[in-house]
């Protein structure tokens with residue numbers, strides 16, 4: 001097994017991974033960075049983000065408002081020290097992107113344009129038409145090319161963290177082109193491997209979001225935090241799950257049911273008219289809007305379609321000019337995937353899994369409890385998103401905490417003790433064995449596609465928009481069963497070159513680990529908060545559950561659950577109202 005020695009190994013080259021790599025290269029040009037990604041960096045999911053990135057810039061807005069919106073939107077489960085740092089660094093990072101060449105959309109007078117976004121009281125979402133993620137990722141990728149210390153390993157699939165003497169000292173990876181295992185020996189490791197939406201049947205996520213980073217950390221003993229909080233986005237296209245950005249509603253699109261009725265007026269989404277622009281309904285937080293769909297469905301007021309039940313997004317009143325200028329991708333996607341041109345027609349939509357609020361437990365420095373290991377981006381939980389992330393906070397989070405992860409990984413790399421070479425090699429061999437064993441397995445009568453399908457179904461039924469003890473118990477049991485059956489899956493394709501059968505199998509294995517943490521964290525949280533809504537415990541219970549959950553891996557059995565106090569600095573838990581602190 002070849003060993004590649006580096007100073008900082010970064011798993012993932014999406015927004016968070018690239019921002020971390022640049023931070024290392026800028027602050028420590030003498031340190032080598034290995035930037036490892038299972039896809040070419042520009043194919044990372046960040047590229048698909050449409051709506052934009054939040055940061056206070058406009059007159060009339062304030063850091064305090066961004067803080068309060070984020071904390072209230074997260075149902076007070078956010079760590080407020082992290083939110084404080086985040087909202088302060090947000091405009092700095094977005095301006096930095098501007099200097100690196102990000103083509104933000106502009107107002108006529110030349111100022112950066114900002115658009116409204118759900119749960120944000122003021123306009124503060126920077127955007128580049130509806131291709132914000134594409135332009136952000138492109139800007140970061142091109143900037144990263146300037147630094148000779150960043151060595152890229154594209155199409156390398158990471159499998160296991162290498163932990164020696166209790167310290168993370170590297171990662172093992174399969175070079176997909178050759179099938180060879182490589183050992184990256186590093187003084188610090190940053191996981192920036194993105195989310196886990198593919199655990200569920202309908203998701204806006206790209207097919208590469210399979211929880212690999214979370215699973216690697218989990219198996220290595222690092223807890224996964226707040227995994228029960230899974231965000232549904234209210235406007236995905238049925239069938240494919242492709243996202244129609246919140247920007248559609250930000251620009252004035254409305255949601256109607258089968259009677260053409262703007263049904264959100266019937267639901268408690270906050271005070272009647274909190275905003276001067278009277279845009280509350282469709283711009284309520286995502287969890288509340290997705291829950292409203294569920295109720296409409298129960299009342300028989302959704303529309304049956306060949307893709308299942310839907311409601312309609314009506315953008316016709318926006319006019320062709322505005323749609324072409326502000327939402328060109330949305331027009332294209334709706335026409336291509338459901339055959340509806342938003343300029344003239346209603347577009348069918350339904351809630352789809354969009355984002356994981358939970359992830360690898362880190363502190364405000366992006367450090368995990370394991371020395372030498374850092375995490376940032378969607379795979380991490382720092383936590384600024386609490387029980388429900390506000391749209392457009394994630395892209396900014398990648399920048400703020402990606403940078404921080406890079407800087408703190410540098411500090412550790414400089415001070416780390418001498419590597420434990422023989423133990424590292426031994427751990428590398430164990431990682432290799434895990435993969436070669438897959439190739440050697442006899443046919444155990446299990447099919448990986450069936451396992452994935454059953455996982456998808458059980459996650460939707462037990463850990464979907466609404467949850468209850470019985471269905472969650474079934475999901476917990478099913479996940480344990482699927483993990484056991486997974487150990488009997490064998491590979492049909494035993495070749496080395498781009499063996500997609502093997503990679504797919506490993507990805508399903510990762511998702512089963514994350515599903516394990518989601519299911520057990522959910523059943524143990526006996527309250528409703530943010531995206532975690534229980535039919536049997538309908539109220540928020542601050543007395544018992546104003547706490548982060550931590551799921552610790554224990555092998556075949558259920559995880560050990562632990563809890564951690566939320567950091568509260570200045571906003572005491574209160575009623576969730578738009579953009580308001582508790583008053």
Ligand SMILES: Cc1cc2nc3c(=O)[nH]c(=O)nc-3n(C[C@H](O)[C@H](O)[C@H](O)COP(=O)(O)OP(=O)(O)OC[C@H]3O[C@@H](n4cnc5c(N)ncnc54)[C@H](O)[C@@H]3O)c2cc1C
Pocket residue numbers: 011012013014015016017036037038039040041044045046047048049050051052053054132133156157158159192193194195204205206208209212213243245354355376377378379391392393394395396398
């Ligand atoms: C359709 C869509 C639209 C969105 N729109 C917005 C928006 O407008 N505003 C907003 O704030 N947020 C938005 N989000 C959320 C946001 O885009 C994501 O949370 C964010 O981009 C995740 O970035 P990341 O760097 O953490 O991960 P990603 O961009 O997903 O990158 C993950 C990286 O990890 C690598 N990787 C994963 N596993 C492995 C492995 N085993 N080995 C090696 N490499 C691995 C991948 O190759 C990839 O490079 C949107 C999300 C989606 C899906």
